[in-house]
Every structure is written in structure tokens, then in C-alpha cells.
Amino acid sequence: MTLDAALYREQGYVLCRRFFDPDEVAAIHAEAKAVFAAQMRRHGLIGQGEVDEAAFTEAMFRLFEIDLPAFSNCGKQAQHLISLHRLSLDERIVEGLRTLGLGFPNISTRPVLYFNHPRLAKKEVYWRLALHQDWRSMQGSLDSTVVWLPLVDIDRRLGALEVLPGSHKRGLVEADMEDGYGHISEAARAGIDEGQLISVEVERGDALFFSTFLLHQSGTNVSDAIRWSCHFRYNDLAEASFVERGFPHPYVYHPVEEALTPGFPPPDMVRDYFESAGEDRPPIKSVAAG
């Protein structure tokens, strides 16, 4: 699939229908669900067998209510799926980035996987992002690019992403950093015609490439379903201003120092684990993508 680089430069984004086989993307969705399913089973929220999408979604809401720490750790584990990271490195994406002009594409930050619904968030920012530009937090190359992939079909009711065509050419718009991203300031908003925002309805397998200067925001999920998506961010190590600025990298990643499960593991448990030769270890069950 060849990306339309001229259209990308003009409108700041390009949508590629069926960029991936939907089944490839469904596999990531299924694995993300399997992470949550393991904790749902621990709490008896679902059984061992197949779970339909509606029952799974209901169990997501219940898990969020009864065990927020485990729910949020599932969310963190889902960010580290090998399948997710592998897709972010896929040659088709790298080739697409080169087509858009990135001479030396490089990862900006780890992939992210979203599972958005108002019932799965304590704060609005955890399920819906207001108008912003990703460059504000990334501070990478001028041609840095986001690849945004739906893990399910996403229409307007499910909160399709909204983009402002051509807004990348405004450059960096005034914003205040909060919760890790830059909220466009009231003053700057006055100069933006939000009536020009376009809802990008997508199907699983589609890929939206957009400039990190493009103004965009989450749509509003008014459905009962979860909006599953994943987002990859790339810089260009060959872009002159990035080289000149010494390749700034604003992300911090470090372990916490306190024990997260105090007293664990007791020594006998470790010995027994290694001496049991794996007989008692059930395989992780996967869950079909919705």
C-alpha cells in the first residue's frame, strides 16, 4: 500500500484503508483482552469458556469497580504485549514513514494501547483527550509522525478520532501541559474553528498516519462498548532541527523502589516453583477479539 505523501503534507494526515489484514490487528485485541481476562477469572467475573463481547465488556466494568489496582496493572501489561510492539516495528509502517519523508525513522516512545470508555476512567483525560498536538509532549523531529490504529471498528458513536485538516501548518499552538499532554490554551482556541474538525471513522485494519503538529482530539464514546485502539509514535533522526537540538528525549522510564507485594515471594515458594517442573502451571487462555 503506497501512502499519498502529497496529501499528507497538505492535510497533515492520511488514512490508509486495510493497511493491515484485520485478523493481524484482531490478534492484538485478543491478547489485550486475555490480560484482563486472567484477572476477571481470578475474581470469578467470567468462566473458563468463551465469553461474548458484551459479557466481556461488562466484566471490564466490574473489574474496574472491584479491583482498580489490578485493572490498572492489566492496562500496563497490555502496553507491553509483544504482538503490540512487533506491529509497531512492522516493515509496512517503516516503509510508510519513509514514503512520508522520514529519512531515518526511529521510535519516539513505547507503543500505547487504549481501551476507552467513561466507565473505565476516574478522570476524563483517561478516556477522552481534548484538542491537542502530540509534538508538545514529544518534542522530536519536525516530521515526527503518529500511526493510529483501531483495534475494533470505530464510528462516531464509539468516539472516532477528530482531526483538524491542515492544522499542522500552524506549527506549535500555545498550550498548557497537564496529565502528560498539552491542552490548547483558551486564547489559542479562540483562533481555531472547531467546526472544521472531521471525525475519522475507521475499521480494524485501517491505519491513520498523522503529523504530530496536527490538532486532534478524542471523539465522545456514547456507546456501551469499549473503544480499543493503539498508537505508535516515530521520530526522524535525519531531520536537521532534531540533529541540531541534540535529539531531545522527554520520556522517563524507571522502576519504583518499594516492594509492590511486600514479603513476596517466600523462599519455599520459589524452590517449589522450580522443582515442580511446570506440572501445575496452566497455560494462559486467550480470548477471541470482538
Ligand SMILES: O=C(O)CCC(=O)C(=O)O
Ligand atoms: O485516541 C484518542 O482518542 C486520542 C489519542 C491521542 O490523541 C494521543 O494519544 O495523543
